[in-house]
Amino acid sequence: MLNRSIAACFAVASFVVSPVQASEVEVLHWWTSGGEAKSVASLKASLDKRGVAWKDFAVAGGGGENAMTVLKSRAVSGNPPTAAQIKGPDIQEWGELGFLASIDDVAKKNNWDGVLPGVVSDVMKYKGKYVAAPVNVHRVNWLWANPEVFRKAGASIPTTWADFMVQAKKIQDAGYIALAHGGQAWQDNTVFEAVVLGVGGAEYYQKAFVDLDMTALNSSTTDEVFKVFGELRQFIDANAPGRDWNVATSMVINGEAAMQIMGDWAKGEFAVAGKNAGTDFVCVAAPGTSDGFTFNVDSFAFFSQKDINKQNAQKAMAEEILGTNFQEVFNLNKGSIPARLGMARTKFDSCAHDSMNAFVSTAQSGGLVPSFAHGMAVPGAVAGAITDVATNYFNSKTSPAEGKAQLVAAIQAAM
Amino acid sequence: MWLPKIILAPTTVAMVVCMYGFILWTGALSFTKSRMLPQWDFVGFLQYDKLFANPRWDVALSNLVVFGILFICISLVIGLALAIFLDQKIKAEGLIRTIYLYPMAVSFVVTGTAWKWILNPGLGIEKLVRDFGFTDFEFRWLVDQEMAIYTIVIAAVWQSSGFVMAMFLAGLRGVDDSLVKAAKIDGASAWQSYWYVILPILRPVFFSAVVILSHIAIKSFDLVQALTGGGPGYASDLPANFMYTFAFNRAQMGIGAASAMIMLFGVLAILVPYLYSELRGSNRG
Incomplete structure (x- = not known):
């Protein structure tokens, strides 16, 4: 109330001082x-x-x-x-x-x-x-890939998470970093989000991570999500923790690494480096999410x-x-x-x-879902709790079952 | 007669409002359901319940214990050792003293950034040793969840032990020479005269050093932010980082205020016994 009346005083004062304000x-x-x-x-x-x-x-x-x-x-x-x-x-x-x-x-x-x-x-x-x-x-659910690295490693760009593990292994065996990643909490969470959508599908995503439905969160799909998310740990280099996202993007640009999972702002980095979409780099939906769109x-x-x-x-x-x-x-x-x-x-x-095609088609199919990793889906407290669990899980050797238990507990505590 | 009071009055008012006033305000906030902005709906100890149910707060608190104990003890030991060695009337003491004291002149942000590079497996020590030919060498504390907090200890000790050295050196210079000579005449070895004569005299210096180091430990924020960013995951969070994240980034002002109050009690738990012993000492003296 006090604030309002002070504001009113200021408003009156400013009106008196300058009545003709453009x-x-x-x-x-x-x-x-x-x-x-x-x-x-x-x-x-x-x-x-x-x-x-x-x-x-x-x-x-x-x-x-x-x-x-x-x-x-x-x-x-x-x-x-x-x-x-x-x-x-x-x-x-x-x-x-x-x-x-x-x-x-x-x-x-x-x-x-x-x-x-x-x-x-x-x-x-x-x-x-x-x-x-x-x-x-x-x-947000984009996979950025360097086709040159894929060619050299004899791998193909994965469209499912199961295939991702196979192709990433090939790339790693050929001496490249499979997944360029920056180990900051929000980047861990961005990858986690892509896994949730790719493994669980849009319906599960909506129920579990937007509506925060406990039955969906406690389902076996969540175990599967954490299992896949955990498997990704092996495809990241040891220097990842603390790395900025654009440094990770430059690893893909330079051909040090094959892939990065990151939102479409990464495109700006490729553009600045003078690379062309389709030839120098490829943008595809993150594995298993071609009919989904995290906005x-x-x-x-x-x-x-x-x-x-x-x-x-x-x-x-x-x-x-x-x-x-x-x-x-x-x-x-x-x-x-x-x-x-x-x-x-x-x-x-x-x-x-x-992106535009996917935006229109997913808006009709129901695959268009808000990004929880980028503050679109749930209130700050819950989003923070999910981030904590995702980043803690990704940087440790926690088992999928424990990860799921932590996620459920953290979301319940934050609601 | 009135002049000192008039001169002190503005500072006193500023202190009362800006320190104690805001302490009370934060205390009151911690009992409300405030989220993004202060709201005055009181909810009792709910925010404290939430705080202690949060696994991240557990990590931050236990990190503070590990960090605090190691940081204070190691800084004291290294600082004291350096001071004693420097006190042996060696050549170029002034130069060496300056070198050891120098880290104190850079901010924790600089220290953190420099150590981030030194400890990074792909840039720093690990790469250096591997380039020397030891290709199996591993030193990955910075990127290891279990060990990351120790990298913060390393950087903080590097920064502060020179300062502790300077404090002890000043104390050593204040020790009456005749006492040391008397000990020598009584047949005490150098070791014995340090242990039984000089160190007990340095007791007040120990106290001051511990108090200064512990409040550096409790309010450590910038070092963590620059060195690990709280990571990997949130493994190297300290309470100050937790408080900042929750109060400002996550719109959970109530929990942030509650954690700030717990930190305040942590500081008081150290300061009150210290002040008590100091004041009692001065009354006696």
């Missing part, structure tokens, strides 16, 4: 690296055309952790930015705290329900009203504003974000695909085309 959006984000910064600049340019000034509020680093800390302090002191880069269940969390503004009228006017797949628009709504706008869709959607959530000018600016921004122009430019730079369905595809590469 409309302006202040946007908190952490897209500061090359391609990302370019994408943000394009949004700024298109808002400029509509007479909305852009006030950049970039807080770099730490996968957004620093930015979140700043955002919390700004929100608590009653002075939140117009919009902030928030995603997944965090949107619900902010909505529950009463900070978010409804942009439902913009959504209705532009038919967002029609152009967004249901699973994506659900994430953007709080109590049935849009409070956030999606900018992109990352597919990671970045979005901007909108904070309640008192000033009518700011509200209008906010709505203009929401409209621009889902505009075809921004969706195309942004995603070409970021390596992801547009959240909006039915856009022109000519400028995107073959990996992006695969």
Whole structure:
């Protein structure tokens, strides 16, 4: 309450001081690296055309952790930015705290329900009203492969986990690292997620890791998941712990390693190294997941504003974000695909085309599931508990049965 | 008369608010169900229950015990040994002293990063020895879940033992020469005069060193973050890393606050007996 009244005082004060304020959006984000910064600049340019000034509020680093800390302090002191880069269940969390503004009228006017797949628009709504706008869709369950290494080792690119073990063995015997991996908790969890989807299928994934259904988690499928996940330990080199994901990608690029399991942001690394999709590197769905799609959607959530000018600016921004122009430019730079369905595809590469096809087909088949390793599926506490179990299991000699027991216990404790 | 009080007042206010005020605030938070932001719904000891049910907290606490004991003991032994050797009126003492003290001048982040490279099997010691021709040599503590915490001990000891040496050296210089000479006349060997005469005189230095080292141990955060990132898995987490992860990355402020309170009690458990003995000592003296 106190915060609100302080905020009101500030709002009144600022209104008195500068009654004629041109409309302006202040946007908190952490897209500061090359391609990302370019994408943000394009949004700024298109808002400029509509007479909305852009006030950049970039807080770099730490996968957004620093930015979140700043955002919390700004929100608590009653002075939140117009919009902030928030995603997944965090949107619900902010909505529950009463900070978010409804942009439902913009959504209705532009038919967002029609152009967004249901699973994506659900994430953007709080109590049935849009409070956030999606900018992109990352597919997380990708396998990046160096075909040259496969040729030299006489191996073929695996499409099931059983086949993966056979091919990886061949690659290892030929003197290459089979699986390039960085032993950081989130990367362990990314691989774990691919195994869950590949071994258990989308239905099991949804039940066990999104709905947190105890029967599914306690089923024998979970044993099988941990068994396969454990077998992967042998295909990783000893230096993996602590390695950054892009260093692991460069091992595939250099031909030191054959494969990496990583989301489509890895494509940017191949592009920077001057490699072409299809010839120098291959992108295929992670083993057993060709009919599945774990999505990671970045979005901007909108904070309640008192000033009518700011509200209008906010709505203009929401409209621009889902505009075809921004969706195309942004995603070409970021390596992801547009959240909006039915856009022109000519400028995107073959990996992006695969991703778009899979996005459409899995949205219909039910194979489109939120990524739990990237904070899309479950609240932070549960996601953290899953991460802990996955990384602890992967870095130890724990048996599948113990891994399953730990997972069930950790999820129950975190719920 | 009033001047000292006026000059001290701002500092006192700042201390009371920023230290004790926030300690109380964190304490209160640990009894609420706060997640992303502080919320004032009180839930009793629920967060403490959750904390102690968390296997990661168990790992962090037992790591702190292992790390704390080894770090303090080894730093004391090495620091004392270096001080005694340096006190033998050797040549170039100033230079050697500076060399040993130098690690103290770099931050734990630098220490952690340097040791990360030294201990990495593909870059550091293991590769070096293998390149010398011992191709079966293995030294993989950094990437081994069971051993990772010991790499943190190594780096922390490297950083702090020079400082402990400087403390002991100052203490040794303060020992009255006549006492040592008297011991010599009574026929004590060098070993005996150290053990029975000099070390007991250094008792206050031991105390100060232990207190300083233990609070370094409890608040260790940057070293872990830079050296292992808490990994492999979460095998080398310390309570401070746990607290940061839960309070700031995972939106579980209640559990974070609870773990911070437990850390506070850890510090108090060391400080209170120390202060008690110090104050009693000064009253007596």
